[in-house]
Amino acid sequence: MxxxxxxxxxxxxxxxxxxxxxxxxxxxxxxxxxxxxxxxxxxxxxxxxxxxxxxxxxxxxxxxxxxxxxTKGATITPGHTGKVASDIKTHITSVDPVAYVDGLEGRRVAHGHQLLSIFGRVTGAEPKMWGPSMIGYGSVHYVSHTGREGDWFQCGFSPAKSKICLYGLKDSPRGEELLQKLGKYTEGRGCVYINKPEDIDLDVLEAMISESWAGQG
The missing domain is CATH 1.10.150 (DNA polymerase; domain 1)
Incomplete structure (x- = not known):
């Protein structure tokens, strides 16, 4: 990897x-x-x-x-509350995710549209832009053990130039099991990095999204 x-x-x-x-x-x-x-x-x-x-x-x-x-000991509940720590600057924006993907460079345009299609088909939800580069689906609210809290998305992706980052897919009951079948990836604390969709098993990706989405209710 x-x-x-x-x-x-x-x-x-x-x-x-x-x-x-x-x-x-x-x-x-x-x-x-x-x-x-x-x-x-x-x-x-x-x-x-x-x-x-x-x-x-x-x-x-x-x-x-x-x-x-x-994130240690965080309590996560469905839905946004609007209660967000003042130093958290990443929020939903008014940018159209499709327009954002259309403005990407090179192969990331096709990759972005492919992932929009997959996440949209599995979740049945409309994508939202979070900050300048993340595309999220669903809504959750977290409260850490220190009382710090904020709103976030259930799952999503960011088609960055160097890596594509997949969010919210590892912590479902079968997340780690499915991850081992995904293909070529690297891990961060809360995400999975891939170079391109061709490097992974898209059926496994869909299963991971489905597992994550089922956990939001």
């Missing part, structure tokens, strides 16, 4: 050099290296503040990753 592309801290919007240096001095080399690291561990570092760390978390979420304590 290939490793997913890495993100430099300087590429995270709204973060500054002191934050980057603090994280690097603590031994974290890329954004992805923070996946699963407890919030309290990082906020204790000199040079790390709540605003910058909130932007780090938002960037992780867009890649299907998360700081450790944001």
């Amino acid at each position: 290939e490793s997913a592309s890495m993100t430099e801290f300087s590429d995270v919007p709204g973060t500054a050099a002191p934050l980057h240096r603090a994280l690097e001095n603590a031994g974290y080399s890329t954004l992805e290296s923070l996946d699963g690291v407890p919030y309290k561990t990082l906020i204790a570092l000199h040079g790390v503040g709540k605003t910058g760390l909130g932007r780090i978390q938002a960037a992780l979420l867009e890649r299907g990753l998360s700081l450790g304590e944001e």
Whole structure:
């Protein structure tokens, strides 16, 4: 399996050099290296503040990753409530997902339309854009063990240039079992990365989406 592309801290919007240096001095080399690291561990570092760390978390979420304590022990319920922590910047937008896919480059246009068709057929739901690049289906609300809460989507995908990210498919009762049959992939904390749909078994993908969708009610 290939490793997913890495993100430099300087590429995270709204973060500054002191934050980057603090994280690097603590031994974290890329954004992805923070996946699963407890919030309290990082906020204790000199040079790390709540605003910058909130932007780090938002960037992780867009890649299907998360700081450790944001999801540990979370309670997830169906539907959106509008109760969202102030530092979470990823929300539903008014962008048309089809228009977004049409504006992608090269092979990702066809890949995006293929995934729109598959997710739409299995879920029967209308897609929504979340942030600048995620396409989500369904609605859930989560509350972490610390009381931090927000709205999210049940499952979806992001057809990024380097990798396609599939969200919400691993945590269903059969998610891990089906994942082993999927094909060529790499994993993040909350997502599965693939290079292109041709690398995976699309019947297995449909089964994983179906399992995820069945769990939203």
